[in-house]
Amino acid sequence: MFIIFGNRVRHTTLSTGQFYCPQCKTRRNYELRRARNYFALYFIPIFPLNTIGEYVRCTTCSTNFQPDVLKMPEPPAMPLDRMTLEARADMDSGTPIEFVRQKLINTGLKLDLVQQTIEAAAGPDRRRCAACDLTYRSTVQRCARCGAELK
Ligand SMILES: [Zn+2]
Ligand SMILES: [Zn+2]
Incomplete structure (x- = not known):
């Protein structure tokens, strides 16, 4: 019979919350985790040997960071450029977001820039007409x- 001894690293989650992920460049959920060496018998962790360290893991991109990342201030939002302000004014005057997007695409703007501009101009709160989609x-x-009232 073979008895297998070994050290295994085990990760435990200490806390969770939101932070500014430098990789995703936006707010994400994180897990503050601790990695520990466990003395293992049959690959079942028995007792912790020593703490390897704590780290913060972005649950979206799975990048691991030093715990200091939680203290980092969120960078200020970039000021809206003229194109974004115009797109927003267009939306505020009642133009559907889809039409504003199409207008931007028609100007020959690159699609990722169009998307970026639309997101910044429209913001997270939007209304939708179910009838017209x-x-x-x-x-x-x-x-x-x-002409239906939007909810
Ligand atoms: Zn991330
Ligand atoms: Zn409608």
């Missing part, structure tokens, strides 16, 4: 196409 900025009250 169009989305609007939250400042818009009525659907431009069918």
Whole structure:
């Protein structure tokens, strides 16, 4: 019979929360985890030998960071450029977000830049007309196409 001894590293989650992930460049959920060497018999961790260290793991991109990353201030949001402000003004005047996007695409702007501009201009709160399948900025009250009140 073979008895297998060995050291295994075990990870435990100490806490979770939100942080600014430098890899994703936005707010994400994190897990503060601790890695420990365990003395293992039959590959079942028996008791901790020593703490290897604590680290912060982004649950989205799975990148591991030093715990100091939690103290890092979130970088200030980039000021909106002219194109974004124009797109927002367009949306605020009642133009569906999809139309504003199409307008930007028609100018020959690269698609990832179009998406970036639309996201920044529209913001996270949007309204949608279920009948027309169009989305609007939250400042818009009525659907431009069918006139229905937006919820
Ligand atoms: Zn991340
Ligand atoms: Zn509508």
